[in-house]
Amino acid sequence: MKLTEAEWAVMNVVWERRSAVAREVLEAVEGRTGWAYTTVKTVMSRLVDKGALKGRKRGNTVVFEPLISREQARRSAVRSLLDRAFDGAFGSFVQHMLTQEKLSSKDRLELERMLAELEPRPPRSRKEASR
Amino acid sequence: MKLTEAEWAVMNVVWERRSAVAREVLEAVEGRTGWAYTTVKTVMSRLVDKGALKGRKRGNTVVFEPLISREQARRSAVRSLLDRAFDGAFGSFVQHMLTQEKLSSKDRLELERMLAELEPRPPRSRKEASR
């Protein structure tokens, strides 16, 4: 599932709240984007068309919920970046991250912590069931 | 500098050879893409327009060379991914990489190695505790 920039902005809001109506999404992104209400609606319709959202009519309005998980979308975004920009090679990607991107030491610590945590034996995160 | 998928394919070839004419690019990507010669030309023209390539006429043909570095392009691609899909937060990105992407243990080792190599925590002399 490939999402456009605008679609990410919308999906991020819906994922965060687990479900949302158009106006909520608008309010959440308005500051950054300056979109009109109808713009949000259009983007959301397209997301329904492409199977990323499902809308359920409740009275007058439509409540949207995600049909794809954030992790799923993230995976394919990462995959796609790796393929087009890093020859699909994880190694060159990591190399890039560590040498080219300016990581704050906080970032680096985070990275370490996670590695360490993962190191002894892949500990399942406590939040297990996520397809 | 934001590149499209087709543009990445072309730029990758040019970066690899440091310079290339259209036909070389075509030959390099033909297998994967099945593009026509003119398709390559069009993409390359657009790359010139947006300042990613410069073309220098040599006799009949045009030799292209990159105006932007691969690292530069990669940086902005990574940045863009982080922003749209990970709230711009490096932390959640790393978390994703470690929990969601299937890293081979080789990948993980690589990640560790580089991290260690870059480690700011200096086991160096404690005299210069600055960077």
Add this chain to the structure above:
DNA sequence: GACTTGCTGCTACAAGTGTGGTAGTTACTG
């Protein structure tokens, strides 16, 4: 010098994307 071949600069055109307007419809408010 006339031909052939390959390269170039335009032009095209459909699908995807960003952005939003309109009009009809539902539901609250007095």
Add this chain to the structure above:
DNA sequence: CAGTAACTACCACACTTGTAGCAGCAAGTC
């Protein structure tokens, strides 16, 4: 119940992206 506010579905339109055709010009061939 009439008026207003809020929603929805549909339409519009410019710009980008993928993909390529065409016609003219340069260069090697006999």
